[in-house]
Amino acid sequence: MLWQGVQTRIAGVRKGDDLYLIPEEGDPLPPAGITVHGAIEDERRTSLMRTHSGLHVLCGVVFRDYGCLVTGGNMEPGVARMDFNLPEVPPGFKEAVEDACNAEIVADRRIDVRSLPRAEAFQIPDIIRTATNLVPPEVEEVRIVDIVGLDTQADGGTHVASTRQIGRLRVAKVENKGKGFRRVRIRIED
Template structure:
C-alpha cells in the first residue's frame, strides 16, 4: 500500500511539474519503477524530483477512494494519467483515487490513508528507455 501510494505521489508530481504521462510501471513491496513519456530531462531532474516527491509526502495529504459512474468519472480533467486509456469499455463504474490537492486518477489498487504514511521516498535511478521514455526507480527508506 505504501509503495503504490508512493507511485501516485511520483505520478502526480511528474504530471504537475513536467507534464508527462505514465507509459508503464512495476511494483514490489518497498520498491518500484514508473516510466514516463518525458523527452526532455532537466540536468537536476533526479535530485529535484526526489525533493518534490518527499515534500508532497510530508504534506500529509489525505488519500480518498470513491466509485463514480463511468461518464462522470471520465468527465474529470486528466483522470487518465497513462498514455493509453487502460479502462475496459464495459466498465460502468470507475474507482477514483484522490490524493488531496495533488493527484486524482482512475485506479484499482490499495492505498494508505495519507501521504505521511508512505515514509521517505528515495529516487534510486533515472534511466533512458528510448527517445522519449524515462524510467524512474524508487525505494521506500522509512
C-alpha cells in the same frame, strides 16, 4: 492460503481461462478438493500499499511539474519503477523529483477513494494519467483515487490513508528507455 492447519504462501498469480495461484517454491500443496482459506500477510500488503501510494505521488509530481504521462510501471514491496513520456531529462531532475515527492509526503495529504459512474468519472480533467487509457470500456463504475491537492486518477489498487504513511521516497535511478521515454526507479524507506 490456509488449509488443515497448513500454510501455502502464494508467490504470484497467472491469468489464463482462470486465475492460477503460484505457490512459493517448496511450500506444501493442498490435495485436490480440499477447502482452503485466503489470508493476507499484513506486512507485505502494507508495504505494497505504501509503495503504490508512493508511485501516485511520483506520478502526480511528474505530471504537475513536467506534464508527462505514465507509459509503464511495476512494483514490489518497497521498490518500484514508473516510465514516463519525458523527451529529455532536465538538469537536476532526479533530485527535484525526489524533493518534490517528499514535500508532498510530509504535507500529509489525505488519500480518498470513491467510485463514480463512468460518464461522471471521465468528466474529471486528466483522470487518466497513462498514455493509454487502461480502463476497459465495459467498466461502468470507475474507482477514483485522490491524493487531495496533488493527484486524482482512475485506479484499482490499495493505498494508505495519507501521504505521511508512505515514509520517505528515494529516487534510486533515472534511466533512458528509448526516444522520449524515461524510467524512474524508487525506493520507499522508513
